[in-house]
Amino acid sequence: MAVETKKKMTVPITKPALGEEEARAPFDSIKAGWVTQGPRVADFEKAVAAYVGAKHGIATTSCTTGLHLALASIEVGPGDEVIVPSFTFIASANAILYTGATVVFADIDPRTFNVDPADVERKITRRTKAIMPVDQIGLACDIGAINEIAKRHGLDVVEDAAPAIGAEYKGRKVGANAHQTVFSFHPRKVITTGEGGMITTDDTALADRARKLRAHAMSVSDLERHRADHPVLEEYHELGFNYRMTDIQASIGLVQIRRLDELLRIRIAKAARYSTELGAIKKLRTPYTPPYAKHTYQSYCVDLDPSVDREALMTSLLRRGIATRRGVMASHLEKVYLDRIGTVSLPVTEEKARTTMLIPLFAAMTDEEQTYVIDALREELAAA
Ligand SMILES: Cc1ncc(COP(=O)(O)O)c(C=O)c1O
Incomplete structure (x- = not known):
């Protein structure tokens, strides 16, 4: 369906x-x-x-x-x-x-x-x-x-x-x-x-x-x-x-x-579900956690294949009622820094600022809401 x-x-x-x-x-x-x-x-x-x-x-x-x-x-x-x-x-x-x-x-x-x-x-x-x-x-x-x-x-x-x-x-x-x-x-x-x-x-x-x-x-x-x-x-x-x-x-x-540990437990479980279910999508990479780290998943950040038009994807998801945000910004490309320190070459930052995207994650998110997001991403990226 x-x-x-x-x-x-x-x-x-x-x-x-x-x-x-x-x-x-x-x-x-x-x-x-x-x-x-x-x-x-x-x-x-x-x-x-x-x-x-x-x-x-x-x-x-x-x-x-x-x-x-x-x-x-x-x-x-x-x-x-x-x-x-x-x-x-x-x-x-x-x-x-x-x-x-x-x-x-x-x-x-x-x-x-x-x-x-x-x-x-x-x-x-x-x-x-x-x-x-x-x-x-x-x-x-x-x-x-x-x-x-x-x-x-x-x-x-x-x-x-x-x-x-x-x-x-x-x-x-x-x-x-x-x-x-x-x-x-x-x-x-x-x-x-x-x-x-x-x-x-x-x-x-x-x-x-x-x-x-x-x-x-x-x-x-x-x-x-x-x-x-x-x-x-x-x-x-x-x-x-x-x-x-x-x-x-x-x-x-x-x-x-006092509630922090319980909130983290819920977020980590939801992030694990995302990683399992989104991991199979070819045009998307799920977040990497090195062995030394415990992640809080303040957000769930996916890394899109450079061929994906991120803004078009964000628009399509929004039409389905799903809010997303660009991943993380490249501060050195903002005018406030260009004016002060000029051009700096940071290739990985520039690429990841173009390809990363945050998807919904919060403790009160229901399983149905998460299924809805996963299905929508799967469908939109199959068509992208
Ligand atoms: C990495 C990082 N540093 C600093 C801040 C600023 O935090 P605040 O809004 O509490 O000033 C943020 C907020 O999103 C952040 O993500």
Whole structure:
């Protein structure tokens, strides 16, 4: 039976896994009147740090601001270079630009789509200060190789783990493997606080510094002033930011982090079904997971044969009610970077930015919805 004669479904690209408990969670913060950063943020920081196995969590307004804060905390600034893959959401590179440092793009591995450590090493100069690998789509990058290169060249590592809370590298959770790791809690991620981010680190001095810069570089925190039995006048010795998460968001995050393992279990099972059933389609390649990694499948990313007209396929799927997105962008081809750093050749990134496509995957996706997507892809690609 052709799909056209079946009932048409509407399948979104994702749906945040938010329920009654998340809806009720901010109630206490709102009733208490402590709605900005306070005790719930501190609890959420502890919960995330404990989950990933890091000493400290520093909550932020987003992963983008978390990446900026992480770089600012290690004094990245004008005259420095930071190496980052181009094959990532533009926020990774933008966070480097915010510091005034120069963005240096590296190419990716064609199988994992994560940064190629050999190309990172080729891009190191006397001005390189840090490396920012990305755990793209929820697959841990080869952080062991990146840390080893960083150590040999005396560089810092800030891991952009926006889509990767719950991912693992060689049995260790992402968040415990780099000097600083930064997560996102945007609704497209596995767990969400609406907007939000978190740095994790084992470095106590760095965590203190990040906490201070996060709140305008104020010499005493709001909470300390609130608890003091005498007036405390704060001072400002350097330029800081307002990157504070609110207690309203953190109260939702505390419910979400408790649900994370179950959400991951569901996503991984759905991804496994996709891989089994889509694996037989000739014009499509399913995602590769190296033996060292546990994937979060923040999205399910297929790699189309270059002969497939991706935009036409996305249009046909949308007509059937199925939302898709292009895979991952090539940041170096965007005007904002072309204007600043000119032309760079990154052949694997350029090819994969043309051929990858995200298909619907979310915890509440029904088996019928997934069957509908699989059948539609099979039919459209047979005709392509
Ligand atoms: C790899 C990567 N880095 C950074 C970000 C930015 O995250 P946020 O929206 O929390 O700032 C994203 C968001 O999609 C991302 O995928």
